[in-house]
Amino acid sequence: MTDIEVPVLIVGGGGCGLSSSIFLSDLGVDHLLVERHVSTSNLPKAHYLNQRTMEVLRQHGVADDVYAQGAPMEKFGRIRWMTSLGGDGPLDGRTFFEIDGFGGGGLAEAYERDSACPSTNLPQLRLEPILRGHAERRAGPDRIRFSHELLELSHDPDGVTSVVAGPDGARITVRSRYVIAADGGKAVGPMLDVGMQGPTGLLDLVSMHFSADLSRWWDDRCLITFFLNPDGGGSGWGSGAMAQMGPTWGAHSEDFNVVFAFRPDDPARFDEDSIIPKVRDLLKLPDLDITCHKINHWIVEGVLAERYQVGRVLLGGDAAHRHPPTTGLGLNTAIQDAHNLAWKLAAVLNGQAPESLIDTYEPERRPVGARNVEWAMFTFLNHAVVDAAMGFLPGAPPEANHAIFTEFLSDTPMGATRRARFAEVATTQRVEFQAHDLELGFHYPAGALVADGSPPPPRDPMGGTYHPTTRPGHRLPHAWLVRDGALLSTHDLTGPGGRWVLITGPEPGWAEVASAGSGLDLHVVAVGSEYEDLDGTWARLREVPQSGAVLVRPDNHVAWRGAGPPDDPVAVLRAVLGTVLGGG
Numbered sequence: 001m002t003d004i005e006v007p008v009l010i011v012g013g014g015g016c017g018l019s020s021s022i023f024l025s026d027l028g029v030d031h032l033l034v035e036r037h038v039s040t041s042n043l044p045k046a047h048y049l050n051q052r053t054m055e056v057l058r059q060h061g062v063a064d065d066v067y068a069q070g071a072p073m074e075k076f077g078r079i080r081w082m083t084s085l086g087g088d089g090p091l092d093g094r095t096f097f098e099i100d101g102f103g104g105g106g107l108a109e110a111y112e113r114d115s116a117c118p119s120t121n122l123p124q125l126r127l128e129p130i131l132r133g134h135a136e137r138r139a140g141p142d143r144i145r146f147s148h149e150l151l152e153l154s155h156d157p158d159g160v161t162s163v164v165a166g167p168d169g170a171r172i173t174v175r176s177r178y179v180i181a182a183d184g185g186k187a188v189g190p191m192l193d194v195g196m197q198g199p200t201g202l203l204d205l206v207s208m209h210f211s212a213d214l215s216r217w218w219d220d221r222c223l224i225t226f227f228l229n230p231d232g233g234g235s236g237w238g239s240g241a242m243a244q245m246g247p248t249w250g251a252h253s254e255d256f257n258v259v260f261a262f263r264p265d266d267p268a269r270f271d272e273d274s275i276i277p278k279v280r281d282l283l284k285l286p287d288l289d290i291t292c293h294k295i296n297h298w299i300v301e302g303v304l305a306e307r308y309q310v311g312r313v314l315l316g317g318d319a320a321h322r323h324p325p326t327t328g329l330g331l332n333t334a335i336q337d338a339h340n341l342a343w344k345l346a347a348v349l350n351g352q353a354p355e356s357l358i359d360t361y362e363p364e365r366r367p368v369g370a371r372n373v374e375w376a377m378f379t380f381l382n383h384a385v386v387d388a389a390m391g392f393l394p395g396a397p398p399e400a401n402h403a404i405f406t407e408f409l410s411d412t413p414m415g416a417t418r419r420a421r422f423a424e425v426a427t428t429q430r431v432e433f434q435a436h437d438l439e440l441g442f443h444y445p446a447g448a449l450v451a452d453g454s455p456p457p458p459r460d461p462m463g464g465t466y467h468p469t470t471r472p473g474h475r476l477p478h479a480w481l482v483r484d485g486a487l488l489s490t491h492d493l494t495g496p497g498g499r500w501v502l503i504t505g506p507e508p509g510w511a512e513v514a515s516a517g518s519g520l521d522l523h524v525v526a527v528g529s530e531y532e533d534l535d536g537t538w539a540r541l542r543e544v545p546q547s548g549a550v551l552v553r554p555d556n557h558v559a560w561r562g563a564g565p566p567d568d569p570v571a572v573l574r575a576v577l578g579t580v581l582g583g584g
C-alpha cells in the first residue's frame with residue numbers, strides 16, 4: 001500500500017538535500033524530504049562557501065541570510081603557517097608564511113570582477129538551520145520530515161517505491177517518480193550496489209570542535225592557521241590545522257575546529273581525555289580554558305560513484321563523491337549538484353521536456369565530481385610537500401628538528417635561503433586557497449546544450465586564473481547590467497523559477513523568439529535597449545556579434561550561442577530548445 005505519492009523523494013537533509021528542496025519548491029515541484037536525524041548537523045563540518053555556491057543561493061533568495069551570519073572577507077581571506085600560538089621560547093609564536101585566500105587581499109580585484117557574489121564562511125552547523133528554515137517555509141506542511149529514515153528502496157520503469165521509518169518506528173511507503181539520493185552515501189548507493197571508485201581509508205583525521213578565548217593570539221584576518229613546530233616532530237602532535245568557526249568572526253571567534261592526522265595504528269587517537277591536553281600542547285597555551293563540544297573521527301578518502309543515475313534514482317553530494325576537505329569542495333559541489341538537477345526535474349515533471357533530459361545530469365556533473373575528487377586529493381597531499389619544504393625530518397630526534405627551525409628563523413644567509421625556499425614551495429598551496437578557476441571555470445562538454453565546435457579557453461593548471469566565456473556548457477559570465485536605474489548581474493536574469501534567457505543586442509530581430517519556448521518561460525533580454533551594459537563588460541565577454549544571441553539555461557549555464565539574427569529566429573530557437581531539452 002502506498003501512503004504517500006509525490007513526484008520527488010529527497011533522502012537526506014544535509015546541504016544537498018535541503019538545497020534540493022529549496023530549488024524544487026521555487027520551481028514548483030512538490031516533493032518530500034526525509035532525514036534520519038532529529039535535527040541538522042551538530043558538527044561544524046564544511047564551512048567555506050565559494051562564489052559559485054553563493055551565486056546559486058543568491059538566485060534562490062538564500063544568500064542574504066547566509067551572508068548575515070557568514071564571515072565577511074576581511075575576517076577570513078588569509079591563511080597562515082605558525083610554530084604555535086603561545087609559548088615564550090625562541091621558536092614559539094612565530095608566523096613563517098601567509099597567503100591570501102578565497103578572494104581576500106590581493107585576490108579581491110579578480111574575484112569581484114568575475115562574480116556578483118563574494119565567497120563566505122559559515123560552518124554547516126549554522127548553515128543547515130538556515131537552509132532548513134527556507135526549505136520548510138517553501139515546501140508544503142509536513143514535507144520536510146526529520147527523524148525519518150529510509151529503510152528500503154526499489155525502482156521500476158515508472159517510479160520508485162521507498163519504505164521510510166518515522167520517529168515512532170511506523171513504516172511509511174512512498175511512491176515517487178524520482179528519488180534524489182542526498183544521503184551522504186549512507187543508504188541509497190549501497191542499496192543499489194553503486195560502487196565507489198578510488199582510494200579510501202587513507203588517514204584517520206580527528207577534529208575537535210571547541211570554544212576558547214583566543215583573541216590575544218588569533219590573527220583577525222585568518223580563517224585557518226596551520227601549525228608546524230619542532231617539538232612534536234614525528235609524533236603527530238607537531239602539526240595540525242585550526243579554523244575559526246564564529247559566530248563572531250575574526251580574533252573574537254568563540255568557536256574553533258582543530259584537525260589532526262593520526263596513524264591508523266596510533267592508540268592515542270581514541271583517547272579523548274588526552275586530546276584536550278594535546279591541543280594545549282600544540283598551541284603552547286597550557287592554561288587555555290577549553291570547552292570541548294565534540295571530538296569526531298573521519299577517514300580520508302577520494303571516491304567517486306561509478307554511476308550518478310540508476311534508473312529514476314539520482315545521486316548527489318557526498319553520495320556521489322567524497323574527498324578531503326582541502327579546497328572546500330564537498331559541500332559546494334553538493335549544492336551545485338542539486339542546482340543542476342532541480343531545473344531538469346522541474347522541466348520534466350512540468351511537462352516541458354522529455355524524460356531524457358534527466359539523463360544529462362550524470363554526463364554533466366560526474367566529470368565535475370571526478371575533477372573535484374582528484375583536486376581535493378592533490379591539494380591535501382600538497383601539504384606534505386609544503387611541510388617537507390621546511391626541511392623537517394619526520395621521526396628525527398627533536399634536537400635535529402630544533403636545529404632546522406632555529407636555522408630557518410635565524411638572521412643568517414642560510415636562514416634567508418630556507419625561508420625563501422619555503423615561501424616558493426608554500427606558494428604552491430594556492431591550489432587550495434586560490435582555486436578561482438576550479439570554482440568558476442568548470443564546464444559541461446556534453447549534456448543539455450548545443451556545442452558549437454569552438455575550443456574551450458585555456459585552463460590554468462594551478463586552478464587560479466579564470467577565463468569567462470559564453471561557450472556552450474560554461475557558466476554564464478557575470479557582467480553588471482542596468483535596468484530602470486537598478487543594477488543587476490547577468491546571473492539575476494534567470495531568477496529562481498526556471499526561466500530561460502536569450503541575451504541579445506539592441507536590434508529587434510530576436511524579439512519574437514519568446515514564443516519558441518512553447519510552454520517554457522523564455523525571456524529575451526536586449527542589452528543596449530531595455531538593459532544597459534554598465535561598463536562594457538558584457539560587450540567584452542559575450543563572444544558573439546552584437547547582433548547575435550546567447551541562450552542561458554535556468555541554472556545560468558550557456559545552452560547555445562549564435563550569430564544572427566537568422567531569417568527565422570523562432571524556428572532556430574525551437575530547434576535549439578528541442579535539442580537541449582531532449583538531452584543535447
Ligand SMILES: Cc1cc2nc3c(=O)[nH]c(=O)nc-3n(C[C@H](O)[C@H](O)[C@H](O)COP(=O)(O)OP(=O)(O)OC[C@H]3O[C@@H](n4cnc5c(N)ncnc54)[C@H](O)[C@@H]3O)c2cc1C
Nearest residue numbers: 012014015016036046150183184187317318325328330331
Ligand atoms: C567532520 C567532517 C568535517 C568536514 N569538513 C569539511 C570541510 O571543511 N570542507 C568541505 O568541503 N567538506 C567537509 N566535510 C564534508 C562535507 O561535510 C560534505 O561534503 C557535505 O556535508 C556533503 O553534503 P551532503 O548533503 O551531500 O551530505 P551530508 O551532509 O552527509 O548529508 C546527508 C544526510 O543524509 C542523512 N541520511 C543518511 N542516511 C539516511 C537515511 N537512510 N534516511 C534518511 N536520511 C539519511 C544523514 O543523516 C545526513 O544528514 C566534512 C565532513 C565531516 C564529517
